[in-house]
Amino acid sequence: MILDLERFLAAERPFWSELETLLDAFEADPHRARSLETLRRFHYLYQRASSGLAQVRSFASEPALRRYLETLVARAYGESHEARRTPAGFSPRAFFTSGFPRAFRRHLRAFTLAAGVTLAGAAFGGFAVALDVEAKPALIPFTHLAGDPAERVREEEKAVDDRLSGHKASFSSMLMTHNTRVAVFCLALGLTWGFGTLVLLFYNGVILGAVAVDYIAAGQTPFLLGWLLPHGVIEIPAFVLAGQAGFVLASALIGWGGARRPGEALAATAAARLRAAGPDLVTLIAGVGVMLVWAGFVEAFLSQYHEPVLPYAVKIAFGVCELVLLVLYLTRAGRAEQRA
Amino acid sequence: MREEVLTLRTPEGIVFDLPLAGPASRVLAWSIDAACLAAAGSVLGAVANAFQLVGGDAVAGFVTVLYFVLQTGYGIVCEWRWRGQTLGKRVLRLRVVDQQGLRLRPHQIVLRNLLRAVDSLPLLYLVGGTSVVLSRRAQRLGDLAAGTVVVRVPRLREPDLDQIQPGKYNSLRAQAHLEARLRRVVTPEEAWLALQALVRRDELEPGARVALFGELADHLRARVPYPPELVEALSDEQYVRNVVDVVLRRREAGPARKKLQARSVEAP
Numbered sequence: 002m003i004l005d006l007e008r009f010l011a012a013e014r015p016f017w018s019e020l021e022t023l024l025d026a027f028e029a030d031p032h033r034a035r036s037l038e039t040l041r042r043f044h045y046l047y048q049r050a051s052s053g054l055a056q057v058r059s060f061a062s063e064p065a066l067r068r069y070l071e072t073l074v075a076r077a078y079g080e081s082h083e084a085r086r087t088p089a090g091f092s093p094r095a096f097f098t099s100g101f102p103r104a105f106r107r108h109l110r111a112f113t114l115a116a117g118v119t120l121a122g123a124a125f126g127g128f129a130v131a132l133d134v135e136a137k138p139a140l141i142p143f144t145h146l147a148g149d150p151a152e153r154v155r156e157e158e159k160a161v162d163d164r165l166s167g168h169k170a171s172f173s174s175m176l177m178t179h180n181t182r183v184a185v186f187c188l189a190l191g192l193t194w195g196f197g198t199l200v201l202l203f204y205n206g207v208i209l210g211a212v213a214v215d216y217i218a219a220g221q222t223p224f225l226l227g228w229l230l231p232h233g234v235i236e237i238p239a240f241v242l243a244g245q246a247g248f249v250l251a252s253a254l255i256g257w258g259g260a261r262r263p264g265e266a267l268a269a270t271a272a273a274r275l276r277a278a279g280p281d282l283v284t285l286i287a288g289v290g291v292m293l294v295w296a297g298f299v300e301a302f303l304s305q306y307h308e309p310v311l312p313y314a315v316k317i318a319f320g321v322c323e324l325v326l327l328v329l330y331l332t333r334a335g336r337a338e339q340r341a
Numbered sequence: 342m343r344e345e346v347l348t349l350r351t352p353e354g355i356v357f358d359l360p361l362a363g364p365a366s367r368v369l370a371w372s373i374d375a376a377c378l379a380a381a382g383s384v385l386g387a388v389a390n391a392f393q394l395v396g397g398d399a400v401a402g403f404v405t406v407l408y409f410v411l412q413t414g415y416g417i418v419c420e421w422r423w424r425g426q427t428l429g430k431r432v433l434r435l436r437v438v439d440q441q442g443l444r445l446r447p448h449q450i451v452l453r454n455l456l457r458a459v460d461s462l463p464l465l466y467l468v469g470g471t472s473v474v475l476s477r478r479a480q481r482l483g484d485l486a487a488g489t490v491v492v493r494v495p496r497l498r499e500p501d502l503d504q505i506q507p508g509k510y511n512s513l514r515a516q517a518h519l520e521a522r523l524r525r526v527v528t529p530e531e532a533w534l535a536l537q538a539l540v541r542r543d544e545l546e547p548g549a550r551v552a553l554f555g556e557l558a559d560h561l562r563a564r565v566p567y568p569p570e571l572v573e574a575l576s577d578e579q580y581v582r583n584v585v586d587v588v589l590r591r592r593e594a595g596p597a598r599k600k601l602q603a604r605s606v607e608a609p
Contacts, residue, residue: 028424031444051355058356067529071357078351079444091447170402178409182458185413189458192482197459250486272440276488283448286455 010066013053017073020046024076047077099335101288104281105242106332106339108249115244118199119237122206127214129207140211150219157224157307165305173301180236180293184243188250188286195251202244209237227313230320232300238327239292246285253278344477347490349442359442362435362491364473371466373429374415381411416454421447434494440478441488449487456483512571513583523565523587532588535561535581542578554578 023043027035035043054070105112129136138147145153165172183201190197216225253274303316346358389404419427425437425445437453439445460469460481469481478490514520535557542550558577561584572580 048353051351051353054357055355071359074351074355074357075349075359075442078349078357078442079439082351082443167398170399171405172402174402174405174409178405181409185455186458189456192456192459192486254486272488275486279446279448279452279487283451283455 016046016049020050020073020077027080044081047081050074050077099338100284102331102334103339104284107281108245111248112245114248115202115241118202119206119241122203123210126207126210130211130214137215140207146212150216150221154221154224169301173297176300177294177297180297181290184240184289184293185286187243188246191247191250194255195248198244198247205240223313227307227316228304231304231316232296234320234324235292236296239289242285243289246282249278250282347478347492359492361479362493363479364470366433366435367491370429370433370435373432374427377428378412378415382408417451420450435491436494437489438492439488440490449489453483453487453489456486511583511586513587515571519565519567520587526564527588532585535585539582539585554581557581
């Protein structure tokens with residue numbers, strides 16, 4: 002118990018002020034290296050303030066002083082007990098050359114699951130349309146895809162005017178923002194223990210499979226590939242990656258599988274698993290966002306132009322090149338840093 | 342069981358409490374943020390329409406992306422720049438903190454804001470609101486996933502002790518050991534409750550006023566029993582007033598204490 006509060010305050014106040022000044026400096030510039038002497042002093046001041054708080058807590062009638070010290074000790078506690086590595090600011094170069102592909106590779110099982118669910122949906126959609134063409138309106142929610150593929154191809158190929166003229170940027174930005182919203186939603190649905198993510202991926206696959214089989218059955222495979230590949234080889238994997246992030250989130254919640262790094266034991270509590278998975282979730286969804294910006298740009302400025310304006314072979318070759326580069330990037334980039 | 346405070350225990354054995362924000366204050370903070378976003382969105386919409394009229398496709402596209410970035414990034418940027426606060430949270434004196442009391446990390450801020458996509462379902466944050474009401478630490482799903490909680494940042498202010506008639510003789514100060522015991526056992530919450538009752542006494546109906554101060558006085562008498570001859574002439578209201586005077590008013594505030602009190606008011 003503090004017998005003389007006045008004397009206690011007079012003695013301790015300079016130390017609390019010094020601790021506040023140090024905390025302000027730490028919080029303003031968290032990446033700056035501090036000298037050992039400064040850190041020792043900080044630790045001493047933190048312990049001294051903690052000790053003061055312990056004494057003040059016995060003085061029930063000093064709420065203002067107690068709250069002040071609680072705030073001070075809480076800030077100092079956060080600084081002194083933070084064991085996680087401080088990210089040295091966001092580096093776009095490090096993100097693209099290493100961070101994103103490595104986060105993808107750390108959770109390959111979740112990616113395989115997401116890709117498998119999408120493929121299963123595509124198989125279901127394709128099979129349903131092949132079996133009963135009347136099922137098309139129920140499976141494909143887009144009116145411009147509900148008609149006869151051969152007729153659409155004829156209309157597109159004989160078009161003389163650029164129907165997107167004066168609207169390409171708006172169309173592109175609409176695609177980017179809409180698709181990014183859906184991808185974020187796909188990640189967020191991981192909170193439903195992955196069930197929502199699974200349903201969304203499967204449904205995306207159903208639409209994709211139904212459209213693909215519809216066009217192939219109508220003999221319009223070159224048009225389909227020329228139309229879908231330039232943006233689809235980025236957009237579809239981006240949704241699968243968003244699904245991967247959703248499943249990583251779900252696995253951290255449930256306690257199964259891939260939320261840990263190789264060689265690490267699975268954390269005992271959901272809170273600890275989520276804490277471990279958090280940085281990778283953000284990295285994955287940020288990468289997905291970048292992919293969807295590119296896909297939106299390509300879809301508005303390239304995919305909507307068909308023969309005779311743009312030969313299908315060129316568009317298909319462009320799409321195949323993108324796919325090869327994407328696969329190489331996701332599987333190879335950042336390996337040197339990983340080994341180091 | 343719902344907790345009112347986030348209690349943290351340091352490895353040194355020091356315990357401190359951070360008061361958790363309830364659903365009502367969070368809804369109000371969100372309403373302020375939503376109003377700000379709606380205002381910014383309508384300005385952007387007007388700009389986009391104006392440019393579309395004059396054929397500025399690129400600008401209209403840019404504004405669409407800007408609107409999306411504003412909607413998605415508002416919470417992230419504000420909470421990052423203002424250490425866990427948005428405009429609404431600043432007004433309502435709320436702050437997002439790490440649930441272990443550690444430094445708030447960028448990925449936690451991004452994650453809790455992105456996961457609003459599920460919290461806001463099916464409309465008006467019904468899922469997130471239900472989670473806040475049902476979870477132990479008043480966390481929406483985004484908070485649970487990001488390991489964050491929203492706490493209240495209480496405004497630290499000096500009590501308005503003029504309400505308790507300074508300068509009058511206070512019989513509870515007559516015996517120093519009982520005065521010391523009273524100061525020790527009466528909690529800050531009890532003292533503030535009693536002070537608030539005194540501040541608002543004139544707003545009460547006469548019957549309610551008598552009943553309220555009767556209850557308070559009985560409670561406080563039980564905390565530290567005084568010799569009957571010291572307190573028998575005191576009404577219930579005067580008894581409460583004397584207790585508040587003992588607990589919240591020190592006999593004499595020295596310069597060091599005055600300085601600290603001034604700092605406490607400014608402390609975050």
